[in-house]
Amino acid sequence: MQQPTQIPNSTPALVGQLLNQRKFFEQENSQVKHLDNTSISSNSTVYLRLCENMEYVVDCVCTKIMIEECKNLKLTVNDKIITSIIEVWKSDNVNLNLNSQVQTVQIDQCNNINLNYSNPNYFHSVVWAITTQLSFKIFENGQEKHIFNDGNDKQNLTSDNNTEEPSKDKHLNPEQYIVRLIDNQLVTEELVRAENWFPTTRREWGEWKAKVNANEERERQRRKEEAENKSKGNENDANVNNNNEEVN
Structure with missing residues (x-):
């Protein structure tokens, strides 16, 4: 796992500017609403708040979608x-x-x-905390390819020692989890904060630390061999000088 590259100074300001342009849909009830470029602009953040029994269809480019305190809501992107x-x-x-x-x-x-997800290419990760009854399906050519059901299928949830099956109560704690496709399998892991609060998993953090340690060990070995070769070279030079003195 590589550490994140430096973000250009202009990028956070640009993203912040885009996210500040929010288009609110609040306290709407029992409607089907299509959002297109006549109702929202491409630099708008679609914000659905306190909506109930609503269906939204987003048919145009937007910056981000946020859903807060909604019930019985369907969203198609x-x-x-x-x-x-x-x-x-x-x-x-x-x-x-x-x-x-x-x-x-x-x-x-x-x-x-x-x-x-209608296509595996559309899926990258799902992150959640303090959530129950989370499920999703990833389709390929109209057929179900991957299925995830939190609380029912825990076989891919990794733990600290990779042997104990976590209890269901763990999902009610503030810990944060991430689901991704790894080796064509859905895998759930707990997110932790590494150096500089960079979000990662224990597995990735361990792999990165092992790589760093291996590189440091190779560097120590290289320096040791370099010092030994230099010492041998000095010793050989000294022997040559001694032999020359004896000849003289």
């Missing part, structure tokens, strides 16, 4: 999300149909969240 992020928190019974790439779906303090 058919176009690009610039930041490739959807956030859902304090919501119940939310269904997301994703027909565009979403690098991260982040879910916090929710219940009964269902996601459907």
